[in-house]
Amino acid sequence: MTTEQTPGAPYLAQFAQVKAKLPGRRLSWLKDLRQGAIERFVSLGFPTLKIEEWKYTSLSPLTKTVFGPASQEANGRAEEGLRRFLLGEQPCHRLVFVNGRHRPDLSHVGSLPAGVTITSLAAMLEAEPELLEPHFGGEDQSDGQALVALNTAFMADGAVVKLAQGAALEAPVHLIFLATTQGGPAAHHPRNLILAEPGSSAAIFESYGGVGTESYWTNVVTQVKAGRNAAIRHYKLQCEGAEAFHIAITQADLESGSSYTSFVMSMGGRLSRNEIAARLNGTGVDCRLNGVYLARDRQHMDTSTRIEHAKPGGLSREVYKGVIDGEAHAVFHGKIVVCPDAQKTDAHQLNENLLLSERARIDTKPELEIHADDVKCSHGANAGELDSEALFYLRTRGLEEERARSLLIEAFVAEMIDGVETEAVRSNLRKFVSSWLPTVANGKGAA
Amino acid sequence: MLEIKNLHARVDGQQILQGIDISIKAGEVHAIMGPNGSGKSTLAFVLAGREGYEITQGEVLFEGRNLAEMKPEERAREGIFLAFQYPVEIPGVSGMNFLKSALNVTRKYRGLSELDAIEFLKLAREKLKLLGMDEKLIQRAVNVGFSGGEKKRSEVFQMAVLEPKLAVLDETDSGLDIDALKIVANGINTLRNPDRAMLIITHYQRLLNYVIPDKVHVLAEGRIVRSGGKELALELEDKGYAMLDSADANAAA
Incomplete structure (x- = not known):
């Protein structure tokens, strides 16, 4: 009896074709890991609305297309596409990935303090694979586990940032992922590892973008491991091409006394999902997940976070703000789990949305799951329109309606952007917010 | 400069203004007084072009142009300024940048060059000094964290910067203590000039002790029931709005 081919099946066939060419192919543990992962993906299938x-x-627009391996043919589009993502004059350590592969010619890593390694996954698999082995293949309970499995099977490159005990990295690490492929939909499966040993600190900024109007799929997994008292600031800008799919899963494992501050700004892509799972595995962890999503036209933008307080005395703060225009559909799903052992947990979550059109839609779903009794947990969610009184006030001072709207939208997200600690990242994000606004408001910013 | 002719206006389906005639020339200061609910603020919003404030009959001409055909921002650029009774707080929008943008769109509209940040700051400081006001007014987000009095002062300051041809002041005196009232009144007097007209809307006569109007109109139930010189304000102060009832009674008799 034949059954209809499942959407995952083509990837099994693709895997058979490419597995011998993937980096680390001589490593038996990795071969086994990939084989297990593709089987797991096929058995789980793409996530469906039933989950x-x-x-x-709904991933149906994604599963309707079969995304092939990304071509590594240089087409000269990367240099141009890169420009707007660069941080300008401020010093940073930059790794650029084009169509999923590290491009040393576009990257620049400055001099690093002792104990800090910034390199590509492919290079690390060649040079020191034994350092990576312990970080793969752990039990995965993430909501997007099928896609993590697919990433594990196909991962070809990505960034590895390793901070030895006590290492403090001043300049931010900027990871830029650019898609430039032409000629058929291609998938990239970047895999990033941020390994912060006890007492180390760094700021990491991931930027995702595309050149052109082709459809492609970025399926990225980023693992963060923050040891005791490590401090990681983790920023992300998702500004993929208009026809792109972007699925990102970030898993942060946070040990005692560590702090993890995440800020995600999503504005690109046709369909995107940013999933963060933070596990507060030790006591006294400080975890902050903040972000902004800007959606318009027919974009679909999903933000899904899960904060798991496993041990006592943890603090989590989460604020996501969304601006939704046109016929766009945004989703915010914020889950906080407080385990029985996690007494004295202090968790707060807030999701605010600005709906700019009648057909704009937000589904917001806060979810608290509390198994401890001595905790402080709260959440809030709201959705509203632009303040008509403020709009009128601005117009009576001579500002055109569109300009007044832009000012108010910008003001709505400004406090979030202002909270981004790393100056170079903050000004870069501001620039992208301005570029999104209906009219670029004059005389704003620090001038 | 401003011709209000037989103005009828409706808000949320309710007829509020029922035939108002006022004519203001350049250089004149008119006061409109009236009890709560007489339609004073409605008139102010109709002049500024607020959505939902619908002219059902009559017209308003500003320098010969029909206001009904102009958007709020066009009216502002043409030189109409409304000082709000309740200035709106706008978190996240810097007061200084907002006012600079407002000034520059107006200057551009009038064919003048735009000011850069330094030029604007210089101008703003001059105006603050002229009005005897604090620099705090431009250091925060628009009206955020201002006391009631500061909000009113900020409106007068904005007027000083934008230099309108016609200023409509909607209860700019309400909620002020005597010192704040004097500062606001002084500001208004400072801005009085032969090219500028002012329409002062107020419930109380108090402000008119400091800003002497050329004409006073009394508004009740959407109509001007009496017009006169500055002495009319004093008479109202003396007798209260109750005198209107007897006036009505007399008129009806």
């Missing part, structure tokens, strides 16, 4: 965490995000 609670995917209730509002």
Whole structure:
């Protein structure tokens, strides 16, 4: 009896074709890991609306297309596409990935303090694979586990940032992922590892973008491991091409006394999902997940976070703000789990949305799951329109309606952007917000 | 400069203004007084072009142009300024940048060069000094964290910067203590000039002790029931709005 081919099946066939060419192919542990992962993906299949965490995000536009391996042919589009993502004059350590592969010619890593390694996954698999082995193949409970498995099977490159005990990295690490492929839909499966040993600190900024109007799929997994008292600031800008799919899963494992501050700004892509799972595995962890999503036209943008307080005395703060225009559909799903052992947990979550058109839609779903009794947990969610009184006030001072709207939209997200600690990242994000606004408001910013 | 002719206006389906005639020339200061609910603020919003404030009959001409055909921002650029009774707080929008943008769009509209940040700051400081006001007014987000009095002062300051041809002041005196009232009144007097007209809307006569109007109109139930010179304000102060009832009674008799 034949059955209809499942959407995952073509990837099994693709895997058979490319597995011998993937980096680390001589490593038996990795071969086994990849084989297990593709089997797991095929058996799980793409997430469907039946899964609670995917209730509002249908992947059917993604599963209808079969995304092939990304071509590594240089086409000269990267240099141009890169420009707007660069941080300008401020010093940073930059790794650029084009169509999923590291491009040393576009990258620049400055002099690093002792104990800091910034390199590509492919290079690390060649040079010191034994350092990577312990970080793969752990139990995965993420909501997007099928896609993590697919990433594991196909991962070809990505960034590895390793901070030895006590190492403090001043300049931010900027990871830029650019898609420039032409001629058929291609998938990239970047895999990033941020390994912060006890007492180390760094700021990491991931930027994702595309050149042109082709459809492609970025399926990225980023693992963060923050040891005791490590401090990681983790920023991300998702500004993929208009026809792109972007699925990102970030898993942060946070040990005692560590702090993890995440800020994600999503504005690109046709369909995107940013999933963060933070596990507060030790006591006294400080975890902050903040972000902004800007959606318009027919974009679908999903933000899905899960904060798991496993041990006592943890603090988590989460604020996501969304601006939704046109016929766009945004989803916010924020889950906080407080385990029985996690007494004295202090968790707060807030999701605010600005709906700019009648057909704009937000599904917001806060979810608290509390198994400890001595905790402080709260959440809030709201959605509203632009303040008509403020709009009128601005117009009576001579500002055109569109300009007044831009000012108010910018003001709505400005406090979030202002909270980004790393100056170079903050000004870069501001620039992208301005570029999104209906009219670029004159005389704003620090001038 | 401003011709209000037989103005009828409706808000949320309710007829509020029922035939108002006022004519203001350049250089004149008119006061409109009236009890709560007489339609004073409605008139102010109709002049500024607020959505939902619908002219059902009559017209308003500003320098010969029909206001009904102009958007709020066009009216502002043409030189109409409304000082709000309740200035709106706008978190996240810098007061200084907002006012600079407002000034520059107006200057551009009038064919003048735009000011850069330094030129604007210089101008703003001059105006603050002229009005005897604090620099705090431009250091925060628009009206955020201002006391009631500061909000009113900020409106007068904005007027000083934007230099309108016609200023409509909607209860700019309400909620002020005597010192704040004097500062606001002084500001208004400073801005009085032969090319500028002012329409002062107020419930109380108090402000008119400091800003002497050329004409006073009394508004009740959407109509001007009496017009006169500055002495009319004093008479109202003396007798209260109750005198209107007897006036009505007399008129009806």
